[in-house]
Amino acid sequence: MNGAQTLVSTLVDQGVDICFANPGTSEMHFLAALGENPKMRSVLCLFEGVATGAADGWYRMKDKPASTLLHLGPGLANGLANIHNAKRAASGMVNVVGEHSVSHLKYDPPLTSDIEGLARPLSHWVRRAESPDTVAWDTAQAVAKASEHPGQIATLILPGDTSWQQAGAAPVLPPTAAATRKTPRAERIEHVARVLRSGEPALIVLANKATRGAALEKAGRVAAATGARLASQFFTARIERGAGRVPIARIPYAVAQATAFLREFKHIVTVETKEPVAFFAYPDKPSLLKAEGTQVHTLVEADEDSQLAFDMLLQALGASATTPLVQARIETPVPTGPLNPASIAHALAAALPEHCIVVDESLTTGRESMGLTMGARPHDLINNMGGSIGYATPVATGAALACPDRRVFCMVGDGSAMYTIQSLWTQAREGLNVTTIIFANNSYAILKAEYANMGAGSPGERALSMIDIDKPRIDWLAMAKSMGVPAVAVETAESFYEAMARSTREPGPCLIEVRL
Template identity: 50%
Template sequence: MNGADLLCDALLAQGVELCFANPGTSEMHFVAALDRKPKLRCVLGLQEGVVTGAADGYGRMADKPAATLLHTGPGLANGLVNLHNARRGHTPMINVVGDHAAYHLVHDAPLTSDIDTLARPMSKWQRRIAGAGTIAEDAAAAWRAALELRGPATLILPADAAWGEIAAAVPVPVPAPVPPAPAAEALETAAALLTSGRRCGLIMTGRALRADALETAGRIAAATGAELYSQMSNARMERGAGRVPVTRIPYPVDQALALLGHLEVAILVGAADPVAFFAYPGKPSRLLPEACALHRLAAITDDLPGALSSLAEAVGAGRATPLRAQRADPAEGLPDGALTADAVCTLVARRLPENCIVVDESVSSGRVFYKLSASAPPHDYLQLTGGAIGEGIPLATGAAVACPDRKVINLEADGSGLYSAQGLWTQAREGLDVVTVVFANRAYAILQGEMRNVGVNAFGRNAERMLSLDEPPVDWVALARGFGVEAARATTVEEFAKLFEGALSTRGPFLIECLT
């Protein structure tokens, strides 16, 4: 047995069943070990951002970590963008980053880099493996950290630790961490604030946005008059008809200030103090009123459903009836004629299949979708958590791997999708049931809006060329087909409706380019 074999066994012992990979020379012993461990499924990504984004999607839906396999510092660097999103989304994953043999580092070979420093900002936990003998302990620690700290844990695997021979061993699984309950004082204060008669909002994220926890939050709202909000970006929400609806704090600063401006009390359930995504001249960074009292009931690493249950008991909400979203008429308000972004959002919201997974990276094109889909059939909603665009296609890929029996619908902005279009190849190779809807406005429309937000309303040639994608236009149908994914283009509402219905009725990846 060598260290790489032991690492595979240690991951399997902790229930890690999947490795998203883009390996290189330093990881060949680990690749060989994976070949000897068929229970640990390997999924290849053509670029490391696809690998880490897919692991994020998998972790959000499986509620447990996948492993990633990345090649030295440059490979890790390519994947950092979606490790950033995973860290912000509190998604558990275990990154295995190969490095040169320890004795080779002194020679400063071309791929030598400071992997430890590269990994630190995007990891909740990291460790460099000292040798083959510590690998089982290191892998168990990484698994526990990924779950306990809610985020990426990174193991740096020197090549000589991977090939180092050791006595045969059977790793012993360690128990899963149990999230703590909120402090009694925090619970008492929250209950007192909710029953004080002041205008109060619960701002939630993480597992507080699952259906059962939202049912409890709905009872609290019914009993106390509190309003339910989610923070601006959330890893996963269970929503739709029959479930308790939550108002998401919007991205535009003025809208967020108007939404929250009446609150006198805000209780945070796993969420952070709401702040603007960016600073703008003359506008505040914090989105709550200055006079609003802020109280943290529970941190993201706490037992959020349990915290809500205890709070419901404390305010006497046990028999309260929560408000639930009502199912919309699928035929109500359907558009026709020219295809617009709002028309696409309306049709998708009206045609969502029950129990599907929606991955929303539509950016500016899909701002109406969240409200429209509140009354759609029950579904899971995944969105960009860290603001680093280019995760939609990988996120949908990982979600489809985690839930092969569920349809995944990826609402994708064209500019964002081009960061990681290679993920379509993985969808084709694995036969994943993903429908990708591309909003092809052939521009970085979100950035055009941001230019206006900072007072620049007239764009010159340089700005136009940096913010447009139409010289030449990207052919998404040809691009998808080149990666092995069936695709078609829609220019009218009728064309899109027909293509979308067809994609929903068949299995496998399909892409629709919507010229909006």
Template identity: 45%
Template sequence: MNGAESLVATLVNAGVEVCFANPGTSELHLVAALDRVPGMRCVLCLFEGGVTGAADGYARMAGKPAATLLHLGPGLGNGFANLHNARRAHTPVLNVVGEHATYHMAFDAPLTSDIQAVAGAVSAHVDTVREASALGAAGARALAAAQSGMGHVSTLIVHADAAWTEGGIVADPVAPTPPAAPEPERVRAAAEALRAGQAMILAGNLGARREALLLASAIAAKTGARLATIGRNPRLERGAGTAVAERLANPAGPQSKALADVRNLILVGEGEPITFFGHPNRPSRTTHPDCAMLHLADPHDDALAALRALADEVGARTADAVLEPYAPPELPTGPLNPDSVAAVVGALLPENAVVADESITVGRSLHKFTRSSAPHDWMHLPGGAIGIGIPLATGAAVAVPDRKVINLQADGSGMYTVQALWTQARENLDVLTVVWSNRSYKILRDELGNVGLPNPGPTALSMLDLSNPEIGWVGIARGFGVEAEQVDTLEGFIAAFRDGIAHRGPRLIEVVL
């Protein structure tokens, strides 16, 4: 058994079932090992940003990591943006990155780079393996690091000769570090803050999962507090039968307004609310200056256990939770605009769907029109690095093949990783991609005033325009093997969305707004 085979066998034995890959020469022995060691599905992506984004989507829905297989430092670099998103989402991802043979490093070959430095910026664990006999054990440790707490990005760098040399040893699984137990002092402090009034429970990450939100809702109902989440959670279980929670908008102005009266903010799996960017003469915090922050549970803590302890402290029970009714909107009529398309999504969203949302500006109406739809999962963009929507949906569809995955996709960010459509076709994944085609970087047009540039010139405006020439989404999708159509009326969108929901397999709808 060579080193590559021992690594694959170690990961398979520990429960890793999928490898998203874009390999090169240095990784070919690892690719060959995927043939010789049964139990690992290998999914090819045409760009490394698709690899890492798909691994993120897979882990969010599967609840466990996939492996990625990346080619040297440049391959890891190409996947960096979506590894940043995975880090911010606290998603367990195990990167396997090839490196030149140990004896070849001294020659500074063209693809030589500082892989450790690139990996270190997004990884909680980085290890480099030079010998076949050490590869299995290193893989077990790297996997445990990825699965510790809520989840981390973990990177294993494998010298080519460690992969091809005989003497590999299959390692036993290593137990990950579980989420930290609640601290009694934090629980008591949170209870006192709730009793003081003007309180909000802000839940995120593990604190925003279904059971945790039900407990948080019960606590809020018992104490008169508000319950909210921020619109950038890795995974929200939403719709009829889930807990009612406010959604704090990402833009600083609306978020500050929503938090203006809060003086006691209990953070459950969430950090302090801040603005995405620093704007001239505006604060970075969106809370009132007199607001006290109480950290009940950090993102890698056991948020559910902390909420159970807090519920006991204040005498709340899950039966006290306020639940969303099943009340989807009526199908709209009239013009095609962000509100009407959001209402269509809310009215027709199928039960148990998974939504990968990279809608950006068009998506600001989606929450209110889908909150009482059929039960579903919603995946946001926690890291803010655009270009994750299409691969995120791809990975989710690999993880839950029996569920309809719907990608609500801005056109500008969609072009970053559009190659993932090819993977959807190759794997026959059940993904409906809806592209909001406003033919601009609309979010940046909106930001001009916020950064003190209310009167941009023609050069600045041209940098935000995607209409010259127009991007042919239908032709692009068909070129990747995905059925596609364009609509520019509300009636056309309703018909296309219904058709896309009814049929399995990858499809794309371009909605011209």
């Protein structure tokens, strides 16, 4: 086998069986190896930011890393924004970045760049494969790193000659070790138990693995036993929510609302996250959102086992048999009339099918959605942890590939959608069950609000022209059609509901333009 074949074979043997690819000339041998290995699924993405975002979505639903194929330094640079989002969401991925052959690099060809320098700020592990004989070892280490808890970003640079040269003896692999989560310190558990037994108002802020599965159920038991409230940060990697699940409040985005929400708590207990902070700095507003005198206590560090921590905490509280409070089903009538954040949220609550996946990047229009869909059918919610826009359509693509039997609803503003709209083409090519909902207000509406929040006054005509996108107005129906995705526009709450409901009955992707 050559180096490229060894790399693909090792990826598959280590459990990485999908590659989101945007290949170039330097990666042709790797591309050939992807095509030759029937155990590896290759997914073509028309922009590297789609590839890295899709790998993020895959991890969030599978809890195992995908690989990407990126073309040299510029290709990696194109994918960095969604690598940033994935890193913030603790998603593991293995990025394979092509490079010129060693003999060619000395001539400084046009695409030469400092790939390691580009990769390091957003990677936990970076290595250059120096020889086809070491590729298997390097690849296995990359997968092991990406599979750690929390998930890690591993970047493996593959020079062209390493790719096409033949490997010698049988591949040598490092010793394998199952990914483990650290055990929380017992004294920390006892301290938090004392805090919760005090009866003073306490908020437990959950993140990462703690917002789903057994960890969330056990957190619900702690809340029921102590009266503490459960919450998440405004953005969370993935939450299991809806009827039958333990409900979690959402700390508001706006500073004034967030500080008002947190004012009543004397204690904040963090689980796989840090204390709440403002998303941006604003003149005359605090960065830390807790009230003066509120104490912050760490229950679970980011690399620890939150399910085990809640088991230990329940034992310390003598509450292991406590039944958690769960969300009741709320039958939401189909809304009628004009579209606004409340009617949109009610339409979602009525239309979401059981066990669907909601990827949310709606920013302004969708801010009511989480609170008003608490009693919807059980579903998973995915948010943008890193704040770099253009994450939703790629993440929805990866989530749909990870869970082909579940409908994915992707809620995204029109400004954000334009960053990675190429995702629609991949969804059509792969026949993915994704309903993309474009909230078309023809502007970067979030920036209009932030203009005021920053104390910059009222935007004048020239300033507004930089955050309005209506001249020319984007034709979303034509955009979707051009990439093979059927689309419809809606202008009322009832037609929005009907379009969503219809999408769940028809396989494959579709787009709904919500005209605001």
